[in-house]
Amino acid sequence: MVAAMNPCPCGNFGNPLKKCTCSDKMVTGYLNKISQPVLDRIDIQIEVQPVKYDDLYKRVKQESSAAIAERVQRARDIQAKRFKGTQIKSNSRITPDIIADVCAMSPDAEETLRGAFEKLGLSARAYDRILKVGRTCADLDGSEKIEKNHIFQAIGFRSLDRKYWNR
Numbered sequence: 361m362v363a364a365m366n367p368c369p370c371g372n373f374g375n376p377l378k379k380c381t382c383s384d385k386m387v388t389g390y391l392n393k394i395s396q397p398v399l400d401r402i403d404i405q406i407e408v409q410p411v412k413y414d415d416l417y418k419r420v421k422q423e424s425s426a427a428i429a430e431r432v433q434r435a436r437d438i439q440a441k442r443f444k445g446t447q448i449k450s451n452s453r454i455t456p457d458i459i460a461d462v463c464a465m466s467p468d469a470e471e472t473l474r475g476a477f478e479k480l481g482l483s484a485r486a487y488d489r490i491l492k493v494g495r496t497c498a499d500l501d502g503s504e505k506i507e508k509n510h511i512f513q514a515i516g517f518r519s520l521d522r523k524y525w526n527r
């Protein structure tokens with residue numbers, strides 16, 4: 361599932377370049393259309409900032425789509441090999457009985473996740489999702505173990521609910 365939404369009725373809440381004309385109550389009411397349990401079940405949540413004219417004009421050189429596709433295919437191949445002979449097709453489908461084996465972390469990564477769990481008050485569900493997304497970040501990196509930076513990335517993909525929903 362891929363979905364997108366505005367942060368408020370006028371669409372400008374959180375936009376550094378434009379002023380949001382909604383009342384606080386309107387913003388809260390708008391965001392509350394998506395409940396926390398629903399939000400919890402979405403693996404990756406990111407905020408897309410408006411494109412600035414200069415960036416469009418200069419066409420900043422970025423990693424090409426072809427190069428990204430190649431990296432994604434490599435990560436897919438790693439997963440196909442990992443789950444060979446099982447019903448599982450991708451990291452998002454990792455079941456609780458194998459999660460500890462499949463999502464092995466370096467000691468650093470483990471400490472980072474433990475710290476985040478306590479500091480951010482993550483739910484058990486969010487914890488598992490971070491681990492699975494962290495597994496994918498590690499696969500994209502060609503790393504056998506989940507390292508600290510992969511946990512940071514995975515946590516970053518879940519920061520929207522704290523920024524907007526739990527203001």
Ligand SMILES: [Zn+2]
Pocket residue numbers: 368369370371372373380381382
């Ligand atoms: Zn607004």
